Amino acid sequence: MSQDQAAGLRQWADSQRQKQAPSQLDAPLASDTEVVSETPAPAPSAVSPITTIDEQPVAKAPSLPKKPLYIIGLPGQGAQSVKQVQHRLAQWSALGRHWAGSPDDWDIQAVSVNAPDLAQLSTKHARWALWINSDADAFAEMYRLLRQARDNGGPRRLLALHEPSLSRQGLLENLREAASHYLATDLLVLAR
Numbered sequence: 001m002s003q004d005q006a007a008g009l010r011q012w013a014d015s016q017r018q019k020q021a022p023s024q025l026d027a028p029l030a031s032d033t034e035v036v037s038e039t040p041a042p043a044p045s046a047v048s049p050i051t052t053i054d055e056q057p058v059a060k061a062p063s064l065p066k067k068p069l070y071i072i073g074l075p076g077q078g079a080q081s082v083k084q085v086q087h088r089l090a091q092w093s094a095l096g097r098h099w100a101g102s103p104d105d106w107d108i109q110a111v112s113v114n115a116p117d118l119a120q121l122s123t124k125h126a127r128w129a130l131w132i133n134s135d136a137d138a139f140a141e142m143y144r145l146l147r148q149a150r151d152n153g154g155p156r157r158l159l160a161l162h163e164p165s166l167s168r169q170g171l172l173e174n175l176r177e178a179a180s181h182y183l184a185t186d187l188l189v190l191a192r
Contacts, residue, residue: 066107070121071161072154073131073145074110082108085131088161092190113145119153128155130187132162132175142175150183157186 074081086103093100111121122128132142149155160172172189179185 068107068125069127070109070111070125071129071131072111072113072149113148122155129159129161132160134166143178146179146183146185160187160189
């Protein structure tokens, strides 16, 4: 091995060490034990096999930050409620809605329409949703939530989150029209 090749290998090994985590920096690489003399290299036939550097562990790609999704009207504030939203996002993704991605891509946050920082959150974050129940009083309850959100400086554009069995005609369309006409709020209802 010529000196230029050895210097190139040392330089490469140094750059690899700099990329490693601090705990791995103390472990010697195979190139650390290899000694390069200042004398010319022997003839190619007399060269012993070159010590190779073991394959370095593949560094994990940094995970992308989760996309925040703020939801009003979510029944309860626990993990079960978040699972409902994740389940719905997974259904949309399965239907070919690429924006839904994986449910794990989302940072789902339940927010009360009476939260003191609702206006600040609304101006800071663009992704908002309204969880729409499908019981007999759903229209009145959801309209009340949208009105309170508007009165407290909440978002003016929300995605309608609901169970897939809920038809677009009826509750969803009526709620979308009322929100638009009376509250100047866009409620995005996705078709199947």
